[in-house]
Amino acid sequence: MRVAVLKGGRSLERGVSLRSAARVEDALGRLGHEALPLEADAEMVKRLAAERPDVAFVAMHGPGGEDGTAQELLEILGIPFTGPGVAACARCIDKVLAKHEMRASGVPTPDWLAFNETAFRELGAADALGGLKERLDFPLVVKPSRGGSALGVKFAESRGDVPGALVSAFSYDDRVLLERFVDGRELAVSVLGGEPLPVVEAIPRSGDGYDFEARYEIGRTSFVCPAQLSEEETRAVTEAALGAYEALGCSGFSRVDLILAADGPQVLEVNAIPGLTDTSLLPQAAEAAGMSFEQLVARILELALVPAVA
């Protein structure tokens, strides 16, 4: 099979994408497929149209690749592609939209408030911050709505931290959310073709929480897979993860990040196209389920070829 591997792009997660793609290309070769590496640039559509691959493996993360943009083009070109479709990508990349969808479907997600920049600039939303404490107790997590990584995510211990955190978050997106901080175990459930893989737990080795740097660096965070959970906990976590996956209309594969708090799991976000680097969680979860990286890639391709109803 001829498989175009879409990678790179201008997203801040470009580096991660290139590392994911390199691994996928390698695995495709070992599986006997012909890998066609394709940098996401102005030539991409032209090359896809000329090469007519059997399938496109989307190994792009963050805006541009994970938000449905590339997927829309692939639909126009009529090329089957891996991972979720356009609508699911668009929902997952936007945390605010995703949280609305999850809440509407009864999937637990922490309380939040969302603002866009125009509201602050033109409608005086700053005045609404005064009543923040009544709506959401501190500490809060301030996040850009779009963006797959932890870039621009800041903790606000008190009111004084909020303006600076908002300025940071607005650097990445014109919409931000203030989310109730949920203390608990950090878990990730990768879902492959609608089936959950073993739960991964991220345990920071040092410092404050799960940061962007630790996420891609071997040794900075230790991962346990499968996470040491009771049967009941596993059931609750898996149920929440599958609920989120379905609420957002994912298909193929995705990764659901959640916190297991004392009163149960809370879904933070769904990564439509999670990383496939040597430190990424989906490949680890697959391995814990007895799948090699090649088997994982083969399975993702198989799922891509299943025609989805738009």
Next chain:
Amino acid sequence: MPIRHTIPMADPPHRRRAHARSSDLERYAGLFAERTRVMRSSAMRDLMAVTAQPGVISLAGGLPDTSTFPPQAFAAQMTRIAQESAAEALQYGPTEGFRETVDCIIEVMGAEGMLPDPEDVIVTTGGQQAIDLLCKALVDPGDAVICEAPTYPGAIPVFCSYQADTIQVECDEEGMRIDELEAVLERLDAEGRRAKFVYSVPTFQNPAGVTMSLERRRRLVELARSRELLVVEDNPYGLLRFGGDPLPPLYQLDGGDFVIYIGTFSKILSPGIRLGWAVTPPPVMEKVVLGKQAADLCTSTLTQYFVREYFRDGRWREYIESLIGIYRSRRDAMVEALGRYFPPQATWTEPDGGLFIWATLPEYIDTSDLLAKALREDVAFVPGQAAYVDGRGRNSMRLNFSAGGEDEIREGIRRIGKVIAEQVELYGALTGERPAAPARRAEGEAENVVPFRKTGEGSA
């Protein structure tokens, strides 16, 4: 609806136990050396990966301009090497470097008033390798190494990879604060520790663009003598002076007893030839040579031959003069653009030489986040955090003026100014302290140029 498949996961409880410790990550994690844990972040690397995209005006690099090096001269020199010394130029050379290369080095150092003993010189693969070899010879894990705050971002990964305890001493417009350095040394004394060396870029510092005053140079050299403390003077930019009077290098003031000198041809000829050097006292040299043997046996013979040819006609000073002319205009363009486009709350240095300006913004602006916003405007800079080991520098940035033309510099600064202004305005709206609309300053007016981290003052 997509058809659901069952994942091949036979007897999960048993498999889970069997694989619990054997994921990819754990398998590699067991192999990595302890020092890789302290190697620097990849977040910055990922951000920087985007800065290299076509269409991005990058003020993030540190590239000297190599576009005006005459191709005819380059061709003639390489041809002469091929015709006259092909066999030797393609062969290994001595670990210390060729004597002829050392003669060129002595000529370059002589231009700044230094007169080293040729026996004390080793030719290295760029100045960067000299930093690495000195750490290799001197630093055990946990040893204290002192450097400036901010320091050369490229030195940090070296210190980290040798697991040094890197201590940064605050800089102001006169370079490293010697009073703070003394306090650090006293603290180490009290802890029964001794700093292995003090690393400094005293002239046109990377990243801050500041130059250590003569008085502080004297005090630093005295301190080194009285405490038998090694000082590593990294001086890539000393000859690139476009204003003010030259100051004696630390090496000249000390005479080479306690000051180790690092030089490079990167900024005065070409970084692509990877030729630098170190000048050290003989006992240190012995260890450095052993370290270099282990690292790469010898520095490129071919490029050493090139330097020898290049210096033969004695026109190397003319080339530096031409570079100085180019860089002076580019610095002027950048300083002028900063005055025009950066908000009044920003400050920046005005270097008399080198390649960099250091700008400091209001404290609530994190320049790593600002970079993400700037990249959407197709412009890049180095966030200040890259010049610190401890997360400081979050509201500063390094701006390079050597790599691009004046129009590009002006446009780059305009775009950065635009995103800063947006953040300043947003912060004002959020806190209710809406700042007055920034008054645009007239061209050439410099009232908002505040000295870099002046002693006793905050950075705002």
